[in-house]
Amino acid sequence: MKKIDANFKYLVDMYEDSYYPTVLVDKLQLHIVEVVDFIEANKHTTEEIQEQLDKMTIAINELQDEFYANDSELETVARESIAETVDAILQHFEIDIEIEEAIRERDW
Template identity: 55%
Template sequence: MTKDISYLVDMYRDSYFPDFLVDKVKATIEGVAHFLETETYTNETVQLKLDEMTDEINNLAEVFDEHGSEIETVARESIADTVFLMLKAYQIDIDIEEAIRNRDW
């Protein structure tokens, strides 16, 4: 059962971010949520999934640029807020700065 999390609210509200790219970021974050719902995990394995998630989001930066957008302040905060809410919903005790430590944004 997926937790009720509001994903990337500020990015969806801002037309600067193409919805199809925000959807890709959302799907990447949802992948971690799915992992938390279906797997046995430790903080270490969760952090590895978060690192993979962050690397995937990093890889989208060029695509955002190609569509006249970028992962800038609003996007960074929206992504961090969403990851924070997810960690809280699943009662994962990892600091948000550590959770997204691999970010290039």
């Protein structure tokens, strides 16, 4: 089974921008890593992977209040950073899900 490279960089733009508290970006990354772990653990259908992506996106949605409380928010840079990270993961594993579909549950 294919694995993600140990040096894979998650959420690069968010980590490089002090507007996003690192502790919250770390929480966000954990939700993405859970999807990677799911994909790496076993062969799954596209539908099962999409279900995990939906759970991830809903969990990220739930972090918004924490970002607001820290004078930050999930806005354009965050949205693009999340999308780029998820898209890179989908491409790495050769999963045929368009990025807009992958994060369809987002409200950011």
